[in-house]
Amino acid sequence: MCVCVYMCAHFMTLTSLSFTRRHLFRFPSRSVCTCVCLHVCSLHDTHFPLVYQKTPLQLPLKKCSVVGNGGVLKHSGCGKDIDQADFIMRCNLPPLSREYVEDVGTKTHLVTANPSIIEKRFQNLLWSRKGFVESMKAYGSSYIYMPAFSMKPGTDPSLRAYYALADTSSNLTMLFANPEFLRTVGKFWKGRGVHAKRLSTGLFLVSLALGLCEEVTAYGFWPFSVGLDEQPVSHHYYDNVLPFSGFHAMPEEFVQLWQLHKSGTLRLRVGHCPPREVGI
Helix, strand or coil: CEEEEEECHHHHHHHHCEECCCCCEECCCCCCCCCCCEEEEECCCCCCCCCEECCCCCCCEEEEEEECCEHHHCCCCCHHHHHCCCEEEECCCCCCCHHHHHHHCCCCCEEECCHHHHHHHCHHHCCCCHHHHHHHHHHCCCEEEECCCCCHHHHHHHHHHHHHHHCCCCCCEEEEECHHHHHHHHHHHHCCCCCCCCCCHHHHHHHHHHHHEEEEEEECCCCCCECCCCCECCCECCCCCCCCCCCCCHHHHHHHHHHHHHHCCCEEECCCCCCCCCCC
């Protein structure tokens, strides 16, 4: 199944929203949209008519975990905390193999997939689909969220990914992000001091979660090469490469997330998670 997700038109007023202690995006009183509405269109094999259906999500979602891929998750012991959430979002098809379970958990309800990953990791699905389809089984029956129409080069890889899953009767559901939502979120954060060629997937996902969830806890967001314990921190929890500057403005993004944490809008976990008692 593949659906195109269109965020509520009132996201166009994103620059005038405010963060609240109820952990939601709140719109001006003139807006008839109190949070986020989703218009869903099916993609068919021969054409792409707009067939509006109900959103696949039961809104509002309650407790959500947004899991970045930062090396700060290494040895964090946050896996059980992450998996306790009602809805778990992950970034860019991260590895969830056994050696990472204690730190990142096992459950996934929505995972993003940048078209560049399809291109580089799976050779654009031009030669073989098997490796891609097999790797996607790690995410169970979750939603795969792709920016298929935000940039022209991303459309073909996204559609190939959809057909690869559809042709194998996968339990995964492909969601294509509304490009206007992505552009508006980018403008919103740029107006608050995040200057980068492109926002990180993590900040986009946090922005989405704040509009869908009553409570948001973010894990794996840490842009620095040294942790709170003054030990080296790798770029990702699954590699040993130090953080580097590039398309994204990670320190600027982290400052914004920290401000949201201090205001109570979300919870940002940057250290070790306390061990949970048995049965909790």
